[in-house]
Amino acid sequence: MKHLGRFQEESRRHNLGTVLRHVHMAGPISRSELAERMGLNRSTIMGLTAELTAAGLVREELPRDTGRAGRPSLLVRPESDRVYVLAFDVRVDRLVACRVGLGGEILERREAARRRAGADLDDVVDVLAGFGRELYRGGDAICVGLGAAYCGMIRPGDGMVRFGPDMGWVDQAFGTELGDRLGLGLPVAVGNEAHLGAVAEHVRGVGVGHQNLVYLHGDVGVGGGIIVGGKLLDGDGGYGCELGHMIVNPYDGRPCGCGSRGCLEAEVGEQALLEAAGRSGELVGREGIRTVVAAAADGDEAAAEALRRIGDWLGIGVANLINLFNPGMIVFGGMLQDIYPGAADQVHRRVEANVLVISRERVSLRTAALGDDATLIGAAELAFAEVLASPLETLARGTLSPLA
């Protein structure tokens, strides 16, 4: 019976986590809806929600007038003010941090512009740890996780930045340092920004319901996050999805930050667009890109032609990805949200010309629904992973050490 006892224990933990995940993702949800989604009877659900309520993770309340006769099913709500994570986002042009309540709402945020290059680990961690201190809430509230998105290649185990081309970082212990400086006794889970953007769009954005989805994230370069069978493609070391380094132009390709030439990110990145539009000496970053997009909309032929040229290269990349992944959706995030509308004709043309008819029967092409916060929301989801896997055990890990 020992074996059976262990099973029952695991099964209970699994079911508690699943209930909490539904509440976290769906927001207020009735017990009867939970019972239906999980295929369990209502008394089992009642037992589970009672445990989560006692732990202070959810609360149950009568719905407002349902307009129907009979006893209404109680609504289960996440305790968003009490149970939260801190999420951090190291973007190309800014540092962002926020407190996110269980249920996914951003409760409070801090942002600072950052210099594009030359930022060292200390500077970045300094700013983010300061934000963390401001966003932290003690007392009755409990921080259940820390997550960060970084624009580079991240070692999953410890959040080491193996390669951060934008800042010139190689093997910088970002996750460990940030965790130490926050001093909350919690590790910081770090992920690549495009991976996390893909997860966010998959669970809370335009890709909800899609089991196979490719997310392209543009900033200075182009990153990617690919959902295969409902899960992020990580590969052997966690470094998969580097779609920005797919070679699309093998002959006279533009030089790429990775040392190669003709990569997708070299052909469709910020610099390529600004140069093609004859505006490389002017504004850079999102502002620069939006200026080109606005000019094209106003009839500037050079700007429109630049968008079309970018669109053709982007289309080759997208066509390759559809042939490889047979996804239900392609999502354009980061600065590609701005570029895509003016480049969509070229992208569609490439998809029609270069993708097998059967592989593109059901694919749709969309811009991100979560806007620039996709990566930040993905970092918050990474931080929530543990409490959703083992709700009571994660809470029971004891009172957090006060901030240093």
Add this chain to the structure above:
Amino acid sequence: MKHLGRFQEESRRHNLGTVLRHVHMAGPISRSELAERMGLNRSTIMGLTAELTAAGLVREELPRDTGRAGRPSLLVRPESDRVYVLAFDVRVDRLVACRVGLGGEILERREAARRRAGADLDDVVDVLAGFGRELYRGGDAICVGLGAAYCGMIRPGDGMVRFGPDMGWVDQAFGTELGDRLGLGLPVAVGNEAHLGAVAEHVRGVGVGHQNLVYLHGDVGVGGGIIVGGKLLDGDGGYGCELGHMIVNPYDGRPCGCGSRGCLEAEVGEQALLEAAGRSGELVGREGIRTVVAAAADGDEAAAEALRRIGDWLGIGVANLINLFNPGMIVFGGMLQDIYPGAADQVHRRVEANVLVISRERVSLRTAALGDDATLIGAAELAFAEVLASPLETLARGTLSPLA
């Protein structure tokens, strides 16, 4: 307790399937090794192997002299002669069928050359069903599944060939027809040849132990099978992994059978190699390719240069795949087994130039271990899937109808 009873039933079925899978994959395996691999105690394992033995799926026997003192652990062997599947393989140049015993051994096979084009569904099914009749064994033996590999895009549910470029098939009900003609009362599970080759190399070939693996299969064109996190990447409709239609040459690419230009398969396929070697009027197929490879080895400079040129395009494709999938292994199968050795330098050069250093830290490039039978063995594994998932239920489905 009803819930618990159902759980115990499911758990027992799951454990029976897992034991049978270990025996099927590992060959004769001791009870103690099974206990260790499954994390169960020896008495539980004994109960499971007793059930499988009673059903006639395995038998237990004393090992030969172990050279060690003490009571030896019984060996569990698959009942390979009694429990079998029929596997079929529609290749570009031939039709192959075999009877494969539980445990994976090919017990008997039939082959016929086939005309390259113009074969209609009836002809193909005729030959394969004839082979099936010759390979079928009744009496005490039991056929537990039917599987087929086909060189085209396959709808997973019913084995419909949506697109078979090589034979010009569009929406041909291959799986259903073959099943009807065999008349065994079993459906035929059909898969794309490269998908099945990847699975075979993953479970029985050079890729054993790799959770992330890319298999490139060359025949007239180039197909692919990609293992992500231990599972075949299928995509929304089951049509993923079409790596042969990745555009590698966007400027003056060769025309491709899919209607596009510059696809990987157009640049590295049979026709490209034969033309580059100045031998397009001579032998075709594997013979043609082997002639070029042999000529290059004998110092024919045109043939060697053709292999190098193919290798450069192949290298671009491989580099893109490593950046995307961060795999532990790339496997070259089909005619790429012949081409790769003479093209390896160019492929490695491209990998070094175009793959991020971190993404290629641990990848190795290999030729298929199962040779040309990878696809056939993959079809057999597809046929075994059901008995490995629910051993007793699959057997209990009753005596098979005799062949018509």
